[in-house]
Amino acid sequence: MRWIFAAALSLFIQSPPAANLPPAYPRTGAAKILDNDRVQVWNIGWLKGSPSPLHRHVYDLVGVYYEPGDRMIISPEGAKRPVSTKAWDIAFQRVGVTHIEEGTSEAPLRAVFVEMKQPGAYGTDASGGKAPAFSGQGGTQKLDNERVTVWEYTQPPSAQPHRHTHDAVVVSIAGGKPSAAWVKQGTEHSGEGASGASRVYVFEIK
Numbered sequence: 001m002r003w004i005f006a007a008a009l010s011l012f013i014q015s016p017p018a019a020n021l022p023p024a025y026p027r028t029g030a031a032k033i034l035d036n037d038r039v040q041v042w043n044i045g046w047l048k049g050s051p052s053p054l055h056r057h058v059y060d061l062v063g064v065y066y067e068p069g070d071r072m073i074i075s076p077e078g079a080k081r082p083v084s085t086k087a088w089d090i091a092f093q094r095v096g097v098t099h100i101e102e103g104t105s106e107a108p109l110r111a112v113f114v115e116m117k118q119p120g121a122y123g124t125d126a127s128g129g130k131a132p133a134f135s136g137q138g139g140t141q142k143l144d145n146e147r148v149t150v151w152e153y154t155q156p157p158s159a160q161p162h163r164h165t166h167d168a169v170v171v172s173i174a175g176g177k178p179s180a181a182w183v184k185q186g187t188e189h190s191g192e193g194a195s196g197a198s199r200v201y202v203f204e205i206k
Contacts, residue, residue: 021056021098025115028052029108034180038117039169039205041180045110046071046103056098059115062148063091064201066173069109074100085109088199090142090150095119112178114169114203116147122205124165125186131161134168139202146206153200157192164188166204172197 025042026032028050034041046069054076068087074080076098091111103109116122138158139151149166168183172194179194193200 022053023058024052024055025113027055029103033112033178034169034182036182038122038167039182040115040117041169041171042113042115043110043178044113045108046101047108048103048106051102052100054098054100057093057095059117060095060119060147061091061093061113061115062143062150062203063111063113064150064152064171065089065091065109065111066178066199067107067110067176069103069107070105071109072102072104074102088152092143092145092148112171112180112201114171114180114205116205122167123185124206126165127186129163129186129188131163131188134162134164134166134202134204136202137162139200142201148206149204151202151204153193153202154198156197157200157202159191161188161190164204166206168205169203171201171203173199 029045029047031043032040033043065085065087068085070082070084072080072082136151139153141149142152143150164183164185164187167185170181170183170192172179174194174197192202
C-alpha cells in the first residue's frame with residue numbers, strides 16, 4: 001500500500017496542476033489567423049525538433065489537416081503515442097486534453113484549428129430573411145455533432161444567395177496556404193471562401 005501511495009505522490013509532484021499549465025497556443029509553429037470574441041483560428045505546423053510545452057487545451061476545437069505528417073503525443077505521465085495523420089482529416093477535440101506534442105516527420109503535419117471560446121451553445125438566428133438557409137448544398141458533410149457541423153467543398157461552392165443561421169468559420173486553402181473568414185449568424189450572401197481556393201471548409205458552430 002505504501003508504494004502505491006508513493007508512486008501516486010510522485011506523479012502528483014512531477015505533473016503541474018492543470019491550472020498552472022499554459023494553453024495549447026500560441027507556440028512555435030502556430031500562427032493566429034483570425035480572432036474575435038467567439039473564436040480564434042490557428043494555422044499550425046508540428047515542427048520536427050520543436051516539442052510543445054506540457055499544455056492544456058482550454059477550449060473545444062475543430063479543424064482540418066491540410067498537409068500530412070507524423071507527430072509524437074506525450075502524456076503528462078510520459079507515455080508516448082506516435083500518430084500519423086492524412087491530409088483532409090477532420091479533427092474535433094473537447095476542452096481539457098493535456099499533453100505534449102512534437103512533429104516527427106521532415107515535412108511537418110499542418111492544420112487549421114478553430115478554438116471555440118464560448119463553452120455553451122452559440123445559438124441560431126432563425127428570424128427569417130429573403131434568402132434560403134445555408135444547407136451545405138454542393139458540399140460533403142464531414143462532421144456533425146452537438147457543437148459543430150463541417151462541410152467540405154472540393155469544387156467552388158454554389159454562388160446562390162443563402163442565409164447563415166449559425167455562426168460559421170470559412171477556411172479556404174489556396175496554393176497550399178490557408179485563410180479564414182468569420183461569418184456571423186444572420187448573414188446573407190452568395191458563395192463561400194476565397195477566390196481560387198482548391199478546397200473550402202465551412203465550420204458551422206452550434
